[in-house]
Amino acid sequence: MKELTKQQSKVLACVEVYLNKTGFPPTRAEICKELGFKSPNAAEMHLRALEKKGYISIQSGSSRGISIVKSQQAFEKNVNQMPVIGLVAAGSPTLAEENIEKRIPCDPSMFSDSFDYFLKVKGLSMIDAGIHEDDLVAIKKTIDVKNGDLVVVRLEDEVTLKYFKKNNHNLELIPANKDFSTIEVDLREQEAFIEGKSVGLIRTH
Amino acid sequence: MKELTKQQSKVLACVEVYLNKTGFPPTRAEICKELGFKSPNAAEMHLRALEKKGYISIQSGSSRGISIVKSQQAFEKNVNQMPVIGLVAAGSPTLAEENIEKRIPCDPSMFSDSFDYFLKVKGLSMIDAGIHEDDLVAIKKTIDVKNGDLVVVRLEDEVTLKYFKKNNHNLELIPANKDFSTIEVDLREQEAFIEGKSVGLIRTH
DNA sequence: TTATATACTGTAAAAATATACAGTATAAAT
DNA sequence: ATTTATACTGTATATTTTTACAGTATATAA
Numbered sequence: 001m002k003e004l005t006k007q008q009s010k011v012l013a014c015v016e017v018y019l020n021k022t023g024f025p026p027t028r029a030e031i032c033k034e035l036g037f038k039s040p041n042a043a044e045m046h047l048r049a050l051e052k053k054g055y056i057s058i059q060s061g062s063s064r065g066i067s068i069v070k071s072q073q074a075f076e077k078n079v080n081q082m083p084v085i086g087l088v089a090a091g092s093p094t095l096a097e098e099n100i101e102k103r104i105p106c107d108p109s110m111f112s113d114s115f116d117y118f119l120k121v122k123g124l125s126m127i128d129a130g131i132h133e134d135d136l137v138a139i140k141k142t143i144d145v146k147n148g149d150l151v152v153v154r155l156e157d158e159v160t161l162k163y164f165k166k167n168n169h170n171l172e173l174i175p176a177n178k179d180f181s182t183i184e185v186d187l188r189e190q191e192a193f194i195e196g197k198s199v200g201l202i203r204t205h
Numbered sequence: 206m207k208e209l210t211k212q213q214s215k216v217l218a219c220v221e222v223y224l225n226k227t228g229f230p231p232t233r234a235e236i237c238k239e240l241g242f243k244s245p246n247a248a249e250m251h252l253r254a255l256e257k258k259g260y261i262s263i264q265s266g267s268s269r270g271i272s273i274v275k276s277q278q279a280f281e282k283n284v285n286q287m288p289v290i291g292l293v294a295a296g297s298p299t300l301a302e303e304n305i306e307k308r309i310p311c312d313p314s315m316f317s318d319s320f321d322y323f324l325k326v327k328g329l330s331m332i333d334a335g336i337h338e339d340d341l342v343a344i345k346k347t348i349d350v351k352n353g354d355l356v357v358v359r360l361e362d363e364v365t366l367k368y369f370k371k372n373n374h375n376l377e378l379i380p381a382n383k384d385f386s387t388i389e390v391d392l393r394e395q396e397a398f399i400e401g402k403s404v405g406l407i408r409t410h
Numbered sequence: 411t412t413a414t415a416t417a418c419t420g421t422a423a424a425a426a427t428a429t430a431c432a433g434t435a436t437a438a439a440t
Numbered sequence: 441a442t443t444t445a446t447a448c449t450g451t452a453t454a455t456t457t458t459t460a461c462a463g464t465a466t467a468t469a470a
Contacts, residue, residue, distance in 0.1 A: 007447065022264065023272025024230050027427060039449045044429065046447085059227065063268035063427050063456060067228025105312035111409045130335040130408070150410055201408040203335070204316045205343075205355055212417065232457060244419045249459070251417085268426060268457050412470085419464075427456065433449080440443070 004053065010035060011046040012055055015066055025066040070103060082106055084118040084136055104136070104202075111200035115140045118202070119152060119161065126150075126161060129176035131201060137161060138200040150198040155185065159195065209258065215240060216251040217260055220271055230271040287311055289323040289341055309341070309407075316405035321346045323407070324357060324366065331355075331366060334381035336406060342366060343405040355403040360390065364400065 004012065014034050018026040026034070031043035047066065050056045059065030070081060081103040101120065108114045118136040129150070131137065137150070145151050151164040153173055162173035162183065171192055173183040185192050209217065219239050223231040231239070236248035252271065255261045264270030286308035306325065313319045323341040334355070336342065342355070350356050356369040358378055367378035367388065376397055378388040390397050 005446070019228075022270075023224075024264075024267075024269050025228070027268075028429085029427075037448070039451090040428080041430090041450085042448050049446095059229075061428075061455075062229075063232075064229050065227075065428090104315050106315045107310035107312075110309050110311045110407070127335070130332070130337045130340075132335045135335075198410045200410055201406075202315070203406040205403045205405055210416070233459085234457075242418075244421090245458080246420085246460090247418050254416090266425075266458075270458090414467105414469075416467080417465085419462105421461085421463105423458100423460085425456100425458075428454090430453085431451085433451105435448080436446085438443105438445080440441100 004050070004055070008046050008049050008053075008055075011043065012050055012068075015056065016068060016071060019068065025064045027064055082108065082115075082118060082138075084120055086120045086122070106202075111138055113140055113199040115199045116196065117141075119198075121161060125175040125177050125180045127177050129163075131161075131176070132203065135201055135203045137198045138202070139196040140199050141196040143194045145194055145197045152195040152197070154193040154195055155183070155190065161198070164194075164197075209255070209260070213251050213254050213258075213260075216248065217255055220261065221273060221276060224273065230269045232269055287313065287320075287323060287343075289325055291325045291327070311407075316343055318345055318404040320344055320404050321401065324403075326366060330380040330382050330385045332382050334368075336366075336381070337408065340406055340408045342403045343407070344401040345404045346401040348399045350399055350402045357400040357402070359398040359400055360388070360395065366403070369399075369402075 011031060014031055015025055018030065018034070028040040028043040028047070031047075032038065032040055035043075037043060047056065047058060051058050055068070055070050057067050057069055059067070082105075083103050084101045086101055104118060108116070115138040117139055119139050121131055121133055121135045121137055124133060137152075139152055145164050147165045149164045150161065151173075152159060152161055153164070154160075160173060160183070162175055165172040165174055169187040171185040171187055173185070175182065216236060219236050220230055223235065223239070233245035233248040233252070236252075237243065237245055240248075242248060252261065252263060256263050260273070260275050262272050262274055264272070287310075288308050289306045291306055309323060313321070320343040322344055324344050326336055326338055326340045326342055329338060342357075344357055350369050352370045354369045355366065356378075357364060357366055358369070359365075365378060365388070367380055370377040370379055374392040376390040376392055378390070380387065
């Protein structure tokens with residue numbers, strides 16, 4: 001998703017706030033009043049840019065015909081666009097905008113447990129669990145995981161999706177593929193960050 | 206809260222549906238078009254009544270200045286409830302109410318192609334394709350399938366999910382499990398009904 | 411029988427709104 | 441040095457939209 005300029009970001013925020021407050025989108029003139037512009041064309045141009053970049057859609061010819069496609073703020077109203085994050089080898093899978101590959105229209109309550117983002121699977125280490133490369137695993141951010149859960153763990157700079165098993169200070173991260181071996185971590189020697197656990201999976205055919 | 210008349214209720218529902226679909230409220234004329242009224246005043250009067258009874262508020266002088274104060278339906282925002290159908294051995298997987306096991310809040314556009322319902326997988330015949338028992342396969346109702354597509358086919362009274370391969374009148378339904386054998390159908394002798402094809406899959410962990 | 415409320419049609423005008431066009435200014439890139 | 445992108449002002453107009461007014465029809469209540 002293309003980056004927004006400072007002013008475009010302001011205009012998008014203005015639309016979102018207005019929508020939240022009144023229940024309907026603002027007119028060009030109202031955006032101008034809110035942001036101190038003196039010409040409706042200022043708002044118009046920013047809206048066009050936002051549409052081009054995919055953040056809003058504009059119903060041409062309709063008054064107030066603006067709808068939010070992708071909210072920049074995490075408004076609870078637009079949670080039906082769930083972010084997809086690549087399972088990058090380095091660093092934590094943060095929800096920062098640059099890490100979001102795309103968004104998928106669905107509800108965080110679609111699985112039995114709610115989730116926060118999708119993680120795109122790399123590699124074949126979980127193939128015997130029916131988890132293929134490029135599958136999207138729904139991750140709930142939590143550190144409350146039990147043995148047997150499918151978890152996202154970060155070791156140093158590497159993020160991995162494995163079955164979880166812990167006995168005292170001995171952590172095992174177990175793959176579902178006989179060609180891969182279990183990662184064993186002695187928690188007294190190395191830190192392991194539990195990013196979350198999988199509550200579901202989706203795949204596009 | 207005062208009761209609504211039948212027509213007022215229709216108008217309120219119309220506003221809610223429009224809002225859900227487009228992200229902004231309808232004009233008087235659009236309500237008329239939607240409900241078959243021939244005068245904008247019909248919509249106007251109903252809106253005034255709805256405001257008086259406290260269901261909506263109207264920003265006077267503003268176009269589309271309607272906001273919902275009290276929703277009559279418990280709309281789940283923009284989220285559709287997609288039906289889940291069991292892969293029953295007998296008969297076509299119809300969307301009749303009695304065949305719907307449950308509904309899942311998600312969007313029909315969440316996969317690259319739209320879909321109509323989820324089919325709950327029975328058996329292990331597609332396990333090497335990473336499709337497990339009780340996985341939900343998203344099915345698009347279509348007869349436009351190509352060789353290699355994952356399709357839902359009905360043979361006599363049996364519904365099956367397999368890979369599709371057709372040469373002239375020779376249809377092969379290929380499983381993804383070496384313990385199962387390909388179903389071969391001579392279309393001159395036996396009918397095969399293509400119910401649809403899979404566009405995606407979801408699984409709850 | 412006469413109100414009264416609901417449920418509209420049809421028309422029209424005033425106001426709101428989108429949107430095109432012609433400019434200006436500034437900073438960064440080529 | 442010139443182009444390009446961002447970020448506006450200012451004006452004008454066609455279109456959209458609200459909203460008032462004048463009616464018609466029907467069912468229900470007083």
